[in-house]
Amino acid sequence: MPGIDVFDGIIMTSVLGGMNPRTVKTALGYGAGARLVHFGAHCTHFIASHDGSYVDGKPVPFKDQYPEFERELDISVRILLDGPVPDDLAEILGLGSYASRTSRSTRASRRSSSPTPAAAG
Template sequence: MTALYEMSDDRSMELPDELLRGTSDVHVHSGPWLKSCPGRLDPFQIAEQAKAAGMKSLVYYDHTMGISNGTSMLVSRQVPGIQIFGGIIMTSVLGGLNPRAVKTALHYGAGAKFVHFGAHCTHFMASHEGSYVDGKPVPFKDQYPKFAEQELSRSIRIPLDGSVPDALAEILGLIAERPDVHLNTGHLSVEEAFRLVDLAIDAGIRKIVVAHPCRGRMTTEQQKQLAAKP
């Protein structure tokens, strides 16, 4: 079986199954999903397809309820032969920077293998995400006063200088206690990501993933600077 992708200039690119064998996908939006934004596959179907392709492992993300390691544990039991991992994305549903939620996730199901510092609920994303109105991009905060009032006030922010909030310090400590757990910077601003990486290193965390640096947010030089940190 070969996957075939049609390209815009009448060419095609074949992706043999051999390319997938033994690989790991470390960022899978597996669901379950909101009814308003349904996915094509459920977590079990995703695992079955990945296993059939000969993949080694998957890392599940849940951007709705935040914690995916319960789902990953159930899928692992029902779909043997492929490793499934999960973790926690700190969302406004879970109270933002919430040490109790992180501590619970670390002990829930198979245990969280990553702690992610927010996606669409970070202050950076909540300030910039929007939609097109009359052909022009308009942030949600400018379209909907209720969104600006409620979401911005509870969004996740990392202080760029000064003292570290107690909640953030406790979360960093929880991650540092577990060498097998990764810190994921999430959808923070570039400046916040740099600050969080420095704080994580100071806390003794050695497994750090900088999320989505190539979407025009970070220059190549900035990425090199982060990669060079001890």
């Protein structure tokens, strides 16, 4: 519909590989570009390391029930309160200028290819 812009986003879940700068860059470049990058709350390291189920009436973390769940922990999202910023997070945060450039060129491209009201007749 003319005059209405629809924006998308991406959630960095462990299913999508956790913090993945390539996925974010791809999402920013599609159409009008993603406007939201969400670091999936359920896929944080804290939640993934504590999530589990009851076994014999006692809570047992998935990481202790299923050895393959360790991979989930390896790619879970970690936002540190101190120390160095992880490389993947730094790269994703640096994509803000890429998103801004991509968005401006997409809008300009759409404007130049849209018919003017007079031409639309």
